Amino acid sequence: MxxxxxxxxxxxxxxxxxxxxxxxxxxxxxxxxxxxxxxxxxxxxxxxxxxxxxxxxxxxxxxxxxxxxxxxxxxxxxxxxxxxxxxxxxxxxxxxxxxxxxxxxxxxxxxxxxxxxxxxxxxxxxxxxxxxxxxxxxxxxxxEIDLTPDRNNMEQDSLEMGYLFEDLIRRFSEQSNETAGEHFTPREVIRLMVNVLFIEDKDILTQDGIVKTLYDPACGTGGMLSVGEQYVKELNPKAELKVFGQEINPESYAICKSDMLIKGQNPSNIKFGNTFTIDGLEEENFDYMLSNPPFGVDWKKAQKIIKAEHENKGMSGRFGAGLPRINDGSLLFLQHMISKMKPGGSRIGIVFNGSPLFTGAAESGESNIRKWIIENDWLEAVIGLPDQLFYNTGISTYIWIVTNKKSAERKGKVQLINATGAKDEELYKDGKLDFNRFWQKMDRSLGNKRKKIAENGNEKGIGFITQLYGNFEENEFVKIYPNEFFGYWRVTIEQPLKVKTEHAQSPQIATDRSGNPKPDSSLRDYENIPFLKKDAEGNLVPQTISAYFETEVLPHLPEAWVDENKTKIGYEINFTKYFYEFKPLRPLAEIKADILALEEKVLDTEKRVLQ
Structure with missing residues (x-):
């Protein structure tokens, strides 16, 4: 077609x-x-x-x-x-x-x-x-509409047909005020995810007669499965990638199955239903997994079943690491996918909004899930994408790469790639449009999608981001941190309760029966103490709660102490903070000169209007 x-x-x-x-x-x-x-x-x-x-x-x-x-x-x-x-x-x-x-x-x-x-x-x-x-x-x-396939290039033809369905779904969704993004993902985002997911395994995928599996637990119309299959076929025409998926929307499910049917894939590998409540592929494990689960979707309808699995099966089930807030099931999808990893090694690519990176205090469901993933050394990379890439939201998004078979150089480390690109106001340099960025402005907006990642002809497009990932070297766009960098202690700082007594001129510290000072709840405070700190040379080194307390708290609060019974461990990834660059304020003289110039321009305009 x-x-x-x-x-x-x-x-x-x-x-x-x-x-x-x-x-x-x-x-x-x-x-x-x-x-x-x-x-x-x-x-x-x-x-x-x-x-x-x-x-x-x-x-x-x-x-x-x-x-x-x-x-x-x-x-x-x-x-x-x-x-x-x-x-x-x-x-x-x-x-x-x-x-x-x-x-x-x-x-x-x-x-x-x-x-x-x-x-x-x-x-x-x-x-x-x-x-x-x-x-x-x-x-x-x-x-009268000819949808005859191009039999000389069925893979590309299937992609084109996928584009057609996606375009129609988007239009119908706009008519009914539904969320088009729940059904599919922009193809340039999928291509980037596929590139990064498979790049580490190119040697394996080029072997004669190699057979691998790809799974998407929220497969929509099958876009990720189709692009993944195309990538492997282009890399090695003799390779076979068997695709599997599950989808809750009946129309998207039907479209996905029809696509699988036409391409010669086994349509019975695509299951219908809610992945959380009925795992249609319960006994299966997969080599590769890709997904773009709905952002911020609540799991209230599946709450009873998910909580029962969490409580009864624990780590032998899918959700043993923790349960996120009821209004965002993103990390449930990732736990589900991790349960599908093969013991010999699997790779996962999943798209999230910013929430799963940092939402949730220490020992909350989200924090415990991050702790479980990072301490098991499964989080390989996080790629920050430009905003306004998706049809149903303008917010920034992030690709997580999770695997239980990290290469030797990646073990114990997490790679962060900042591919968010410049903001609109930063696009012009010396009066000229600067193309040295990660995205291109679309000719026509599609819902909230106003940008796209450059696929070619731009040095910071899909190929450049893939290269950043593959090189595994720090630069202005890449930070590499040890796993411990993302962990912290949440400590409770207490100060003594002081009471006035009739025999003392100044308030006295109240004590319990054992003679220990009683805490004053009104003065209670909390500190997040990172596992690692920078030394004088800028190197990350371990630190202890006691050392931090002695240098950062006691000089200001000499009577304070840490209630060790209340210490919690948390994990978060503050992506934006790690790439923040301080920009000094403009000199006052320069700002004053600009204001005076504007005033002069306004006065000149008024004179010409009044003449």
Whole structure:
């Protein structure tokens, strides 16, 4: 398929036929399944007659055996044995509803189940009702849209088809004020994630006959799986990457499965449902995992099941390390993916907003999850991305790379890459636009997406970020810290309670029965003491609570003490702080000169207006 944007525009225009009979928010319930049907129809067209000719020979077989035999004739994982296709459907306008159902029922089981997830049968009746009478016109419009695949480059064609679906979903989501970003991820972000995920394993992936697995627990329309598969095929045409996923949105699930079906992947590897409550691939482990779970999604509906697994299974379950706040399940997804790592080594790439980096005090659910990941030496890298990259949010995002097979040079360390790029006001140098940045401004905004990571032609695009990761060297964009750098003690600083007594001229320290001073809760304070500090030469060295207390607290509060029973351990990644560069304020004389110049300009303008 070529010119996916042009095709998307054609399909979008078909929605005009639904105006009046459907609310705008419901257009997708017709257009998306019709797009899938038309795509399947175009894919099957070259072998359709062969299937029909062979069908009488296997008609008496059981359904499973029949499907296998006819799939083989079709040369795909599916077929259609109905006498109808889109051309024949429009040849009989008076029986369009019954013939369309006959056509859908003629698909093999795997393809037919995909259509069922759209609940499209109800819409056949609705469009065929005399009050609407639009079913034939909708089918006719789709029959005129050519979605024939480019058989010389099926991988790229599948990507183009993915773009088409994503564009349609985005448009329908905007019409209904839904969140388009819940369904898919910008492709340039996926390409960056795939590059970084696979770069460490290039030697393995180029071996003859290598077979690996890729999993996405929130796979949407399958974009990450498709880009991952394309990357491996380009690297090694003889390699096989088997893809797996799970998706909670029925329409996205159906689109993803249809894509897998057309590409020859096993569609049964894509499961439907809430990953938290029903793990559709419970016994499976994977070599690679990619995901962009919904940002800040609450897990209230799954709370009972998740808490039960946490309490009853502990570390033998998926959520033993801790439970985050109820209004953000991001770190639940990551724990789930870590549970899918192979003992021999797996690699994970996941997109988060900033919250999982630092939200949660010491020994909170989030902090304990970070502690578990970092102390196990699984966090390999965090890549900060530009803001305004995603369709449903303008906030900054971060890619986490997690693995249980770090290379020798990466062991015990975490790499931070600042690829956020310049802000809009910093783009101009000496009056000229500076392209020395990590993003490009889009010609036209798509929802909240106003920027994209440069894919080529820009020294700080996807290739540059991948190189920063691969080089593993500190520079203006890269910081490398030992795991301990992110840990701290949360200590409670107490001061004595002082009370007035009738025999003493000044307040006295109140004591308990053992003679120990009682703390004054109104003077209680807290300190976060990092595990590491910088010495005189700027090197990171271990520090102790007692040493910190003696140098940083006692000189100011000589009667204070640390309540050791209340000390907690926390972990956080304050990404922005590590890359902060102090910019001195402009000299007052320079600011004054600018103000005077502006005043003079205003006065001059007023004179010309009043003349």
């Amino acid at each position: 070529k010119n996916f944007k042009e095709k998307a525009d054609l399909i979008w225009r078909v929605a005009d036929l639904l105006r009046g009979d459907y609310k705008q928010s419901d257009y997708g319930k017709v257009i998306l399944p019709m797009t899938v049907l038309r795509r399947l129809d175009c894919v099957l067209e070259p072998t359709k007659q062969k299937v029909l000719d062979y069908y009488p020979k296997v008609k008496a077989l059981k359904e499973g055996a029949k499907d296998l035999a006819l799939n083989k004739i079709a040369g795909l994982n599916f077929h259609n044995r109905s006498q109808f296709n889109f051309d024949k459907l429009i040849a009989d306008p008076n029986n369009i509803a019954v013939n369309l159902r006959n056509y859908i029922n003629g698909f093999s089981t795997s393809a037919r189940e995909i259509i069922e997830y759209f609940n499209f049968d109800d819409h056949i009746d609705r469009m065929d009702d005399p009050k609407a009478d639009i079913l034939f016109r909708v089918v006719k419009e789709f029959q």
